[in-house]
Amino acid sequence: MMDWFSTLELFSKFYWIIALIGSLFFLFIVITTFIGADTGDDLDELDPGIESDTGIEFQFITFKNLIGFFTLFGWSGIACIDAGLSKPVTVIISLFSGLLMMTIMSAMFYYTRKLTSSGTLVYKNAIGAVGEVYLTIGANRSKIGKVSVNVQGSLRELDALTDSSVELKSGSVINVLDVTANGVLIVASQNKKQI
Secondary structure (H helix, E strand, O other): OHHHHHHOOHHHHHHHHHHHHHHHHHHHHHHHHHOOOOOOOHHHHHOOOOOOOOOOOOOOOOHHHHHHHHHHHHHHHHHHHHOOOOHHHHHHHHHHHHHHHHHHHHHHHHHHHHHOOOOOOOHHHHOOOEEEEEEOEOHHHOOOEEEEEEEOOEEEEEEEEEOOOOOEOOOOEEEEEEEOOOOOEEEEEOOHHHO
16 A cells, blocks of 8 residues: 555645545544534634524534535545646646535535524414414403414414404414514404305
8 A cells, every 4th residue: 555655646645645634534523423422513613603683604614614625625636637637627626626515515504504493482473373262362452361373383372362342262263463572462363254
């Protein structure tokens, strides 16, 4: 093995070293991810994003992305050398391949992180939902009752008021019209003609 490596020219040695080291790190990351020892991107903490309502920002330079860059950079360079391409073309193709890999990985991690739910109930998401009265709701907002409504993919029991002139009894089908500032639903009876 060492005889073969020593016969290579410096340009080829450079690409083989990059490809092998990148592949070893890549293999290590894959194994630790599958066994659950993955603790995240340690180098991402050097420039943490500010948490705000806009969510997670797109991160291009991370430890995992750099490993992906060097792995694909090295192997695409070796493929170009084996194909007999010139050194400038090899460098350009390998750089492009590495940057493409970083972009794909960045986008993949970005959209995967955006899929995670915070679990916070947003009451406005209940507007327009159809539900059922659980505890009687007093007429003209005289008494808070409870309704069962499917919000954000799960059935929830929430406080509710109505502007109706008659109270809404348990088992009545309702529509959510609005939400007050403190999270109480404003509901109306759904008559059978609307079903």
